Amino acid sequence: MKQAGEQAAARGRAREERAKGLPGSNAVAEDDDPAAATIIRAAVEVMARHGYHGTSVRDIADAAQVSPGLLYHHFGSKHDLLVTILDRGIDRLVRDTEDALFHAGDDPAGRLRAIVRTHVLAHTMSRRESLLGNTELRSLSPSARALIVSKRDTQQRMFDRVLADGVRRGAFGTPHPVEASRMIVTACTAVATWFREPGALSGPQLADVYERLALDTAGYRS
Structure with missing residues (x-):
């Protein structure tokens, strides 16, 4: 024995x-x-x-x-395994974004920079998981899809609130904060489709660039 x-x-x-x-x-x-x-x-x-x-x-x-x-x-099942991968990935992203906001202070520009950096780095460091999240949502059952989409909406709403607050306080000049927020999130997510290391920019360097681009999109008034 x-x-x-x-x-x-x-x-x-x-x-x-x-x-x-x-x-x-x-x-x-x-x-x-x-x-x-x-x-x-x-x-x-x-x-x-x-x-x-x-x-x-x-x-x-x-x-x-x-x-x-x-x-x-x-x-x-294979389906349950996919759900686990996607669910844990979005949970981690939401937690990290909440943490970034908590530590970012009150300045609208600093808050936008913090969540953009978190989002970009998440998608450069976990490119395969991001790819699955973006291409295999269609493979989930309706209930599992609804779960993941609801958590993605939670992530998007954090960006929405930061943009709306910045506009309200006069820090951001965009007349379209909702659309700007969606554009920023979509652009940050898409880095997973093309980013490679080694490349022209490292993940942190790319995050620096995207922080500046996000502020431009928001119409930041320095």
């Missing part, structure tokens, strides 16, 4: 070693079971490359070096 347990542990360590080549993912939680974390990392990697419908459970299991049964044990 002891020998069988040792052999199982050895096989588990071997699987982890083989899966170490998988990139990290912001969809992995600190308290995830190691096997579940590896499955998430594998799913992000394979789905981002082949798409949700072009990826099978077997593809994910092979990339994670686990059995399909173990995937079903942790996530129930």
